[in-house]
Structures are given as C-alpha cells and as structure tokens.
Amino acid sequence: xxxxxxxxxxxxxxxxxxxxxxxxxxxxxxxxxxxxxxxxxxxxxxxxxxxxxxxxxxxxxxxxxxxxxxxxxxxxxxxxxxxxxxxxxxxxxxxxxxxxxxxxxxxxxxxxxxxxxxxxxxxxxxxxxxxxxxxxxxxxxxxxxxxxxxxxxxxxxxxxxxxxxxxxxxx
Amino acid sequence: xxxxxxxxxxxxxxxxxxxxxxxxxxxxxxxxxxxxxxxxxxxxxxxxxxxxxxxxxxxxxxxxxxxxxxxxxxxxxxxxxxxxxxxxxxxxxxxxxxxxxxxxxxxxxxxxxxxxxxxxxxxxxxxxxxxxxxxxxxxxxxxxxxxxxxxxxxxxxxxxxxxxxxxxxxxxxxxxxxxxxxxxxxxxxxxxxxxxxxxxxxxxxxxxxxxxxxxxxxxxxxxxxxxxxxxxxxxxxxxxxxxxxxxxxxxxxxxxxxxxxxxxxxxxxxxxxxxxxxxxxxxxxxxxxxxxxxxxxxxxxxxxxxxxxxxxxxxxxxxxxxxxxxxxxxxxxxxxxxxxxxxxxxxxxxxxxxxxxxxxxxxxxxxxxxxxxxxxxxxxxxxxxxxxxxxxxxxxxxxxxxxxxxxxxxxxxxxxxxxxxxxxxxxxxxxxxxxxxxxxxxxxxxxxxxxxxxxxxxxxxxxxxxxxxxxxxxxxxxxxxxxxxxxxxxxxxxxxxxxxxxxxxxxxxxxxxxxxxxxxxxxxxxxxxxxxxxxxxxxxxxxxxxxxxxxxxxxxxxxxxxxxxxxxxxxxxxxxxxxxxxxxxxxxxxxxxxxxxxxxxxxxxxxxxxxxxxxxxxxxxxxxxxxxxxxxxxxxxxxxxxxxxxxxxxxxxxxxxxxxxxxxxxxxxxxxxxxxxxxxxxxxxxxxxxxxxxxxxxxxxxxxxxxxxxxxxxxxxxxxxxxxxxxxxxxxxxxxxxxxxxxxxxxxxxxxxxxxxxxxxxxxxxxxxxxxxxxxxxxxxxxxxxxxxxxxxxxxxxxxxxxxxxxxxxxxxxx
Numbered sequence: 001x002x003x004x005x006x007x008x009x010x011x012x013x014x015x016x017x018x019x020x021x022x023x024x025x026x027x028x029x030x031x032x033x034x035x036x037x038x039x040x041x042x043x044x045x046x047x048x049x050x051x052x053x054x055x056x057x058x059x060x061x062x063x064x065x066x067x068x069x070x071x072x073x074x075x076x077x078x079x080x081x082x083x084x085x086x087x088x089x090x091x092x093x094x095x096x097x098x099x100x101x102x103x104x105x106x107x108x109x110x111x112x113x114x115x116x117x118x119x120x121x122x123x124x125x126x127x128x129x130x131x132x133x134x135x136x137x138x139x140x141x142x143x144x145x146x147x148x149x150x151x152x153x154x155x156x157x158x159x160x161x162x163x164x165x166x167x168x169x170x171x
Numbered sequence: 172x173x174x175x176x177x178x179x180x181x182x183x184x185x186x187x188x189x190x191x192x193x194x195x196x197x198x199x200x201x202x203x204x205x206x207x208x209x210x211x212x213x214x215x216x217x218x219x220x221x222x223x224x225x226x227x228x229x230x231x232x233x234x235x236x237x238x239x240x241x242x243x244x245x246x247x248x249x250x251x252x253x254x255x256x257x258x259x260x261x262x263x264x265x266x267x268x269x270x271x272x273x274x275x276x277x278x279x280x281x282x283x284x285x286x287x288x289x290x291x292x293x294x295x296x297x298x299x300x301x302x303x304x305x306x307x308x309x310x311x312x313x314x315x316x317x318x319x320x321x322x323x324x325x326x327x328x329x330x331x332x333x334x335x336x337x338x339x340x341x342x343x344x345x346x347x348x349x350x351x352x353x354x355x356x357x358x359x360x361x362x363x364x365x366x367x368x369x370x371x372x373x374x375x376x377x378x379x380x381x382x383x384x385x386x387x388x389x390x391x392x393x394x395x396x397x398x399x400x401x402x403x404x405x406x407x408x409x410x411x412x413x414x415x416x417x418x419x420x421x422x423x424x425x426x427x428x429x430x431x432x433x434x435x436x437x438x439x440x441x442x443x444x445x446x447x448x449x450x451x452x453x454x455x456x457x458x459x460x461x462x463x464x465x466x467x468x469x470x471x472x473x474x475x476x477x478x479x480x481x482x483x484x485x486x487x488x489x490x491x492x493x494x495x496x497x498x499x500x501x502x503x504x505x506x507x508x509x510x511x512x513x514x515x516x517x518x519x520x521x522x523x524x525x526x527x528x529x530x531x532x533x534x535x536x537x538x539x540x541x542x543x544x545x546x547x548x549x550x551x552x553x554x555x556x557x558x559x560x561x562x563x564x565x566x567x568x569x570x571x572x573x574x575x576x577x578x579x580x581x582x583x584x585x586x587x588x589x590x591x592x593x594x595x596x597x598x599x600x601x602x603x604x605x606x607x608x609x610x611x612x613x614x615x616x617x618x619x620x621x622x623x624x625x626x627x628x629x630x631x632x633x634x635x636x637x638x639x640x641x642x643x644x645x646x647x648x649x650x651x652x653x654x655x656x657x658x659x660x661x662x663x664x665x666x667x668x669x670x671x672x673x674x675x676x677x678x679x680x681x682x683x684x685x686x687x688x689x690x691x692x693x694x695x696x697x698x699x700x701x702x703x704x705x706x707x708x709x710x711x712x713x714x715x716x717x718x719x720x721x722x723x724x725x726x727x728x729x730x731x732x733x734x735x736x737x738x739x740x741x742x743x744x745x746x747x748x749x750x751x752x753x754x755x756x757x758x759x760x761x762x763x764x765x766x767x768x769x770x771x772x773x774x775x776x777x778x779x780x781x782x783x784x785x786x787x788x789x790x791x792x793x794x795x796x797x798x799x800x801x802x803x804x805x806x807x808x809x810x811x812x813x814x815x816x817x818x819x820x821x822x823x824x825x826x827x828x829x830x831x832x833x834x835x836x837x838x839x840x841x842x843x844x845x846x847x848x849x850x851x852x853x854x855x856x857x858x859x860x861x862x863x864x865x866x867x868x869x870x871x872x873x874x875x876x877x878x879x880x881x882x883x884x885x886x887x888x889x890x891x892x893x894x895x896x897x898x899x900x901x902x903x904x905x906x907x908x909x910x911x912x913x914x915x916x917x918x919x920x921x922x923x924x925x926x927x928x929x930x931x932x933x934x935x936x937x938x939x940x941x942x943x944x945x946x947x948x949x950x951x952x953x954x955x956x957x958x959x960x961x962x963x964x965x966x967x968x969x970x971x972x973x974x975x976x977x978x979x980x981x982x983x984x985x986x
Contacts, residue, residue, distance in 0.1 A: 070403030
C-alpha cells in the first residue's frame, strides 16, 4: 500500500522536472563547439585546396576509414599550392569512430571536423564520402580549382602569409 | 646439447689474412681490408649511415657513421668515418653505443644535415621509408636550433623524363653519382658548385641518359631523386610488397613488386647476388603498365559468323568454338603453334604438350624473331643442356679472364649481363671483345675492344680470329673464358658453327643470351619443332617412348618427324598446307617477314589467339582467349644461365587465367588431358619428365662469302634497343622519354659516298618500303648502315622487311 504511493510519488515529482525528450528532427540539437562531426577539407582563401594528399590522416586512422591518393599538380591543372594534391580522398563513415586523430595528423590543417552529426543512411555506398562531399563550400572570393595560384608565387606565400595576402587581394 | 665453452678456449683464433680488433668491448676477428662499418654490422651493431653502400666504393661523404677509434693504445684525435676505415690489428673501436663522443658526433652531423633539409616529408615520396627520416626520429633532436632561412632551390627539376631531382632534400651522399660513374658508367649526373651551394646536377641540355637511372632513385637515402611514374602514387604503408621476377629480358632479375588495391604501383630491384646483385634496368623497373592498359582483353571473343567481327562470349562458348575449329583444322591439314618468347616455363610446357597431344604435331616454334635451322641445331644440341652448374653464369662472367661477345649488344639486350661485364672489366679481371659493327656505348663502358666486321660476316671474322687476332684466341684459351652469343646470330649464316668451332679450339664456355624472358624456358620444355621436353630429340624413338610413358599416352602416338619452324609454319599456313594456327603472344612485326605473317594469319582457316591486348594476330583470329600477365599468375622463367627463377602470384583474385590453364581446358574440350590446370601442376608434370640425354649436334654451316653490296646500296646492321616500341612498354611515356635518340649510323666515308650530311637525313629503302631518319657518323665499316630495329618511327622489319645483314638502298635527304 505504502509502496504504490511511493511509486506514484516518483511520477508526480517528475512532472515538475525539466523535460529531457529531444524534439529531433523537428528541433535540431546544437552540439558542443568541439563536437567531432563530419570531416571537411578546407580551402585556401582563393579556393585552392589545402589538402596535399600526404596520407598522414590515413596513416593516423585507427579504424582504416580514410583512403587517399596523391596527385601531381601541373601548370595546366592546379588544385593546391605546391607540387602535390589529394587526387582521391574518401572517408568511410561506417568505419570512422570520430576519434579525431586524423585532424591532429594533418600537416596543413586541411582536414577539420564540422559539427554535422547526421551521418546515417540505408546503404554502404552513400556512407563513403568522396572528395566532392567533403570539400568545404566555396565562399565569396573563392574560385573552383583547378586554377593558378592567385595569392602568391609559391606555396610558401600561402603557408607563411596566406591571410595577409588574402586581405591585400581584397578577399 | 649445448656445451658450455671451455674457459681457456675463449681466446679467438685469428686465421690467415684476418685481424683481431675490439668493437664496443667485444673481440672480433675480421678479414683484412673489411670496412669497420661492416664488421660492426656483423656484430649486430648498426652504425647510422647515408653514403655507404656495399656495392659502391667508399666515399665518406655524409660523415654520419663517425666512431671513436684507438690504434695501438693511442686514441685518434677526432672521431673517424667507419665506412672508409678498414680494420687493423689491435684496433679498439667504440660506436655510439659505448662512446658518448661518437654519439655526440653523430647527433651533430644529423643536425647539420637537417639544417638545410626542407620539412616537406608530407609531400615527399620517400616519406615513410626514408633513412634520413628514420634516423632523425631515432637519433636526432626533437627541435632545431637553426632558425634562419633554409637554403632553397627551385624544385623539382627533371634530369630526365623519368627522374626528378629535388636539390633541397639532397644530403650530398653521392650515392647516385657514384652509382652512375662506377656501376652504370653513365656519368651524366655530377656534383656541381662548392660550399653551401654544392649540389647534384646535370649538364645543360644533356639529360641523365642511362638505362639504369632508376637504381639511383632506389638507393637515394632521401627523397632527392624520385621517379615521374611513381610520383605521389602511394605511401609505403599502403603498399603490399611481393617478391617477383622480371618478365622483360632473359636475365631473370629478382624484383619487388609494390602494389595497392589491385594495381602495381612500382617495381624495385630485389637483392640476388647470384643474378642481378641489387640493380635492375629501367625497363624492368618502369615498364609494367601494359598489364593495366585500357584495351586489355578480359573476356573471350569469338568471331561472329554473320558480321565477321569479334564479339565477347562466354568461356564455354569460346572454348567449344576453338576446340571444334582446331579439331577440324587438325584433321584437315594440321595446325601450327607459335608461342612467342615471353611465356613462363609452365605455360610454354603447356603449349608444347598441347601441340603434341591435342594437335598431334611438331609444328611448334617459340622463336618469334629471325631464326635459322643452324640456330635450332645449336640450341638443341648444346644450349638446352646448360645450367648454372655446367655453363656460364653471371658469376662466371665476373671471374672470366676474357669474354667474346658475338652478335650481342649487352646493354640493349641483357642489361644486367652488361653490368657484370663492366664490373669485372673495371676491376681488370675480364678483357671484353665485342664482335660487332661500331663502338657502341657498351664497348666503351666495358673497356672493350671492338672487332668490327660487315653485318653477316661475323662468321668469317670468327673463323679468321686465329690468324688475325691470335691474342684474343689466346685469352679465350684461359680457363673460365666465355663466349656470349646473342639472338642476332640467327641472322648470320655460319655464326653458330664458327662459335662452336672457336669454343672447341679454345675451350671457352659458350652461353646463348636471348633477348626475351621466355626463350630459354621454351627451349627447355620443347616448344621447338625438333625437341620434346628435356632436350629429347623427337626423332629419337627411345626418348619419345619415355615421354609417351610419362604422359600416359598411347605408345607411338607422338609425331616422330621434326616439325616446321616459325617461317615454315607461316609459309605452310599461307599456302594452305596448314589449316589452323594457335598463336600466343606473338607480334607479327617482330618476325623476319611480317608480310608473310599477315598473309598466313589471313589465309589460315582457323586461328586461335591467346592474347593480353589487341594485336595484328587478334585482328585475324577466329577465337581470342584472354590470358594473365606476369603479375597475375605464378610460374617461373629459365634465365639465360638455365637458372630457374620462380615467382608467385602478385595480384591474386583478378580472375585472369594463365596460358597453361586455358590450354588445359581447351585440350579437355578436344578430348586430351594436359594436366596443366595450374602452373604448379604443370611444373610437377614437367619435373616428372626430367632431362633427356644429349644427342650431340652436327653444326656445319659454311660462312658465306660476302659479295659487294652494289652501287647505291649498303649492308644493314640492326638490333633492338632496350627502350623502344616493345609491346610491353606501352603506356609508359616517362620511360619512353629516356630512350636513346633514333638515328642511323654510317662511317664518315660512307656518308661522303652517299652524299649524306651530318645532322641531315638519310632514306633507307627496300622494295617493301622506305624509312627516313637523321644520320650520324660513327666508326662503322665502310658500306654499312646501322638502324635501330624497332624504335620510334623506325620499324625495320615491318617497313623494310629487312634484317641484320640485308642489302638496302641508301640515299641522302628526305624522300
């Protein structure tokens, strides 16, 4: 008799507590700022890719989720400052455990993580994100590669004075 | 049972020619003249090094291997480079393990090397397998004390179409320059400038032209030299390394094939002291994309009866059509088999057995190139029974007092043989004589003597050697002397007879060095008109019975008469004496008469082609069966020494079938059992046969008398270049760029006679066609013109229908 009253008491008490139910997907939850979400391949201010295809992310990955193949920039088709760019870049989100070691490994800060967490699908193919899916969107002032280096004469200009040169170029 | 060593016997015994020294407190006995760094290595102490390489002469360039040395109780004032110092009696050496001085010196050198080394490991091809990176991580400081600007150079520069040089990364170890100068003999790459600006470079307008340039990339201890073909393709941790054997020439070099996701990314030289030491040629290293060419045939094809075009079919259909067609052709006038020279031993064996059991014929020949009956007699009498125990070997060449090269251009035809010749000639061990037409780079680089003669007159020259060059004959009479005969000898009447006579007279050993990897193996397994496997002659009843018993076929069922050779088969097919052809990997344009080959393929009633890529053969074939390239199958090659070079499958599970499997299934359709389902099964079946007894050869072909060429005519000298239009070199633009310039060569006097200008053009023609190309003068005999056989636009056999020793018309200028 006393036990059942105690039980109802819990129900009654809960009515005055804060609701924990998420209204997902109507209301999307804002994550912590450093939440490990989907990866992004960043660009230089003129739109060239930061990725140099070095595969250090693939090397660091404990889940073997990343595949990279480098390529050779030519004068006709330039995707990144310097000699080398990431010709093929794939992340398999069925394998990725979101640990972020790839981000730490990246020598050019090309690879970072966004807060996007909606990474579910009903087939394997769509969960292997390719370079097109991962590249950061073109911001104003950016130009879709391939194109020549707009901010300097060589990669050193990009790495050492990138933001400064972008400011001067009015971007 | 282990017996504890007696306390009193721990004193090390020093044998004759050895010294005793102490390294890190451990007493060690070393042969006199051994370098300290190697002695330490034998003890298990690895002293860091960059410039030291066991096959190159010591240089002491990088200073990374510093150790503390004490001689006769007195320490040397400074740490010494252990890669240049030889051992001495009573030496006391302390490496970085026991000496803080050596350790500090090594760390100092490492810091110095890194001062100007760029931090571009992420984009460097060497990253992950870089000795500098490894040693910097193992022994270097975690941060640099150097904060000034690093010295920079424009990067990278192409020193050839294949090799790229990044001077910023270079640590000036000079491995590349020493390799080029000492091993390859192509000193196109050198140290330039002095002091901080010191750098590796090439002369202006003179690229790094060497058939061995890829080796410098492999031995570079940093990423200063990289190849255009492998540039940025992969990282060492992506790659699976499989030991393999080179499929390009008859040397059978050990290689390491690195592949990623079912695609070969690069090939590296394997380490085999008996064969290729640690070097391979650029063709073996860079020519592998033929297997992934876009036009590779992957499905069987059958010629559609209605449209007359090839259409893809199932294996079942293709095999049924092929079997029915071959059975009909066999019962009509018979079927000939042409196997080409690129097969593994197992595949060639399958062809050999297929011809005998399923087609009941001896009309089979592996020689998809100019050939002669004399050559066949020589090969089946002597060469087929040679092996590394009784014949010439690479190491035999190295210790030979003299080597006579007959119709053999080592650098172009068997580059590793060339390296051995150069190695021993450089040491002064071997005196090299080239019986050829002009002073080729190989003659110079082997410090050789040219015995020049008119093409086709090599046999006369050999017969005249005792009279005109008695010193050569005397040297060849010394024990260990060798005579190396190339495939071109088949185009010279009497050459093999003359070689055999000379060998008999002098006692020199003879080796036949073909150009293609599969020729020696095909000979051994009887892919010839006159031999069964193991060198057994088809006309020998006892030998035939032995083979019949082992194969489990009815006695007396094997054909007893020697068959036709390649030209004979083609002639018979062209005039209807043969009703069908089975062709595996033959390029008709390598044959002595490509026009005859085309006619034969077109006239033959039924043609089955086993091919990798569309060719002139598949264009006429009724059934095309796709087969596996070397990387997708296992097997073995027999190199020119007769050494078995086994290799496993590199790329598993591609579904491509080796020739032996395809033929086995085809034979089953024809109601015959080959038992060659897999290369292993074929090898086991072959092993059961063993070797037959030598029947001896009766070579007696007289050297022809040379008649003058006539006005406006010249005698053609020609041989294949290493890098040219070979069908295994497709899709390799970077490699093709390193080919030697395509020029004709004539003597100064001949040029004047025909009115040719240096730097001008010459037109060489026969009734078949004409070739125009630039001309250069060289030291050829008068009235002789040399052309590369198959390079660039120059296709001597296809265009001229001519060969070595043919008479051609020569005129100046463009026609």
